Amino acid sequence: MTNNKLEAKINDYYGQTKSGQEIDGFSPFKYQKEVAQTILNGENLILQAPTGAGKTLASIMPFVIGNEEKIDFPKKLIYSTPRRTLVNSLYTDIYDEINQGNFDKEFDVTLQTGEKKEDRYFSGDIIFTTFDQSLSSALSMPISLSKRLGNVNLGAVFSSYLIFDEFHLFDLSSSYTTTTLLLEKLKDKIPFCIMTATISRERIQYLADKLDAKIIRADKPEYLKDIVTQQGKERKIFIRNNSLQAKKIINLHNQIENTDADQSKKSIVMCNRVENAKKIYDDIKELLEKNNEETDIMLIHSRFLDKDRNMKERKIKKMFSKDNKQSDVILISTQVIEVGIDITSDIMHTEISSIDSFLQRIGRCARYRNQKGQVYVYDVLNEGDKKYLPYDRDVTVKTFEALEKIDGQVLNPELSQEIINEVYSEETNVDALANEKIDNSTDDFILKSWKNPDKSQFKDLIRHVIACSVVIKKWIVDKMSPYNYQSLSISPWTLRKKLKEIDNDTDDWLVKEVIERDDDSDFKYTYRAVDINNIYPNNLYILNPDYFSYNKEKGLQFEEKNKEIEFDLLPYSAREFDYDEQYNEESYLQHICRIKDEVRDLEIEMNYLINFLKEKFNLNDGDFRNIIEFTIWSHDLGKLQDEWQLAHKKSKYEFIAHAERNNKPPSHAAESFWVCLSLLEDFVLDYLNKDGILIDIIGKSIISHHSINLTRVDKYNISKVAKNYLLNINAKFFTEDSLINFINEGIDRLYLNSRASEDISDEIRLKTIEHYLFYFSLVRILRLADQRATKKLNQFEEEVI
Incomplete structure (x- = not known):
């Protein structure tokens, strides 16, 4: 297919999307056409584009076009991101964009995360998932399946077009290195696209050389002038050396001024840890109630059950939509809304984080064309040596120092890139260390993992800071898989700390570990009470419902006791098989x-x-x-x-x-x-x-x-x-x-x-x-x-x- 003919096909297929049919004169951006041409011409790609620029659709359209045109291209796409909220949001958006479009093929768009185990076997055509789900499957130790099923998903992963989004948020000591070395091995076997909004020039060039991939930088002026969502918007940065304070957040929220056509007031507060978010939420709620103010307040973090989190996400998207002109709302959140969710705010308050995380966060403020927003940056609430966790201390401090230099200024894409390059300088040495780790690492871990998968290696290969999963259940039937229950994610260290507080008051069991059998017998699982100090990441634990509480407002709680909460089973389609003796002959x-x-x-x-x-x-x-x-x-x-x-x-x-x-x-x-x-x-x-x-x-x-x-x-x-x-x-x-x-x-x-x-x-x-x-x-x-x-x-x- 000639380039001119391919470009015409790309234009036609973009016109068949939901947006293409609804918007007069709709056409893909210049960089979106180049992405499709690159992938369909057999090149792998590294794409850098600002938030809100449409890079998700840009990366997916080559798959749609390839399948519509019936060319030699994978019949499956796996889209991996660092955040579950991003997965949920992208799933909804792309499902509508593709399946409400006018395509010959009806694409099966599915969702797979730790909480939403809807496609644990990667059976869909377009699968949205987190990188720990896809990488663990690629290394034969899938975290949402038992180890007995570790070989099921690899055939799907390695027959797919792979997209890794927000690559700058991958853990440099684990998932970043693992993904790079895995793709280096697969670069001549399957197509892939790496995407990022913020990355240093040195690192993006290193990746391109390592993976024989083409670079498209959609944040350059010649591309930005074509991206209408980036035109006319401003985010002004204000630095505060104190920590978040409820009274000041409310005062600034009440000072938001909009036009007669837009009476909304929308503020977002971003915290680095769940406990910080819950504290600020309680403080703001108390002040609003004390002053009889009618402002809505919402809290979201990682410790909510799937059904409650879904409701919260839907409400957030409605309240913080660019089309909602009447909202009066303050949202307190952790990193769960940091990437991908399509919302905007007038003011953002954020604890300082690494530059990568920071630039992602502010993408939820003044997100759309001609919007003006204010971003207030604070020191963190925590103290001590680990005050900046989960972020690297040196990078976070360097980010704060760089932002102090632009206090009161508008942060545009060019200035953002300058700060990235300044933070990832020789002083922080992050890029050099990342490149050195890759250069000094061999890919023999891939074959070792395939030969003898070991989930204890998860922290070294995929994510160092990882939660464990918990199911609150008094008893599980012998032939019922514990993986068939909805679960919550929590830091194992936080769980240890909370359990120790409870352990002093009872002799009853608090937590049991799941033991998997290695043979092919019917009884796959047994359960054993575990010492609190032996709770580790990436494992599944059963918690005694006599000692935990949960509510839709705040999520998992440890303060209240004797609350009988039982976690529901997953939908039938998402369950692992439970042996039943009543087989038909x-x-x-x-x-x-x-x-x-x-x-x-x-x-x-x-x-x-x-x-x-x-x-x-x-x-x-x-x-x-x-x-x-x-x-x-x-x-x-x-x-x-x-x-x-x-x-x-x-x-x-x-x-x-x-x-x-x-x-x-x-x-x-x-x-x-x-x-x-x-x-x-x-x-x-x-x-x-x-x-x-x-x-x-x-x-x-x-x-x-x-x-x-x-x-x-x-x-x-x-x-x-x-x-x-x-x-x-x-x-x-x-x-x-x-x-x-x-x-x-x-x-x-x-x-x-x-x-x-x-x-x-x-x-x-x-x-x-x-x-x-x-x-x-x-x-x-x-x-x-x-x-x-x-x-x-x-x-x-x-x-x-």
């Missing part, structure tokens, strides 16, 4: 045929990665189909063992794959691999005439189709009657006659019994990125096809694995 043949019927949709979803793998491993379409079919046919062979069959109530079929249970059946996943190993070797080496590494790839998929870290085969026995059963059904399952004949002729190669347990960890040796990518694609197809087939069999409303 299904023969082995029916099971593998039903799985095969589900494969096509998954192949389409991962088509971009599959095409890469076919080329890399020298496979044609028939070879790949045969690999899928052999994997499906063999993955449950362990169920044919005598003891497994006897553990179920059979009435219709000779050999079943599902039925109501008499008792707990033995494990079968690793046994399935052991049964077919010799035949698998023949299949790869003699039938396909391919490299032996495919034996390991297929074998790994079979072993880990229930649990990612299985390494042992238990003793088992399969009768020769089962072998005859397979001979009778093979022609009804395999597509290719020659493969039917090959399998039948080699049926005696099946290993029908094992008299002792075996450690099989040395049988599988995946070594390269490409080996693992093939395994991830194969095991995702197997597990999700199995999931969907079982769902239809049992007519469950929920998705199952």
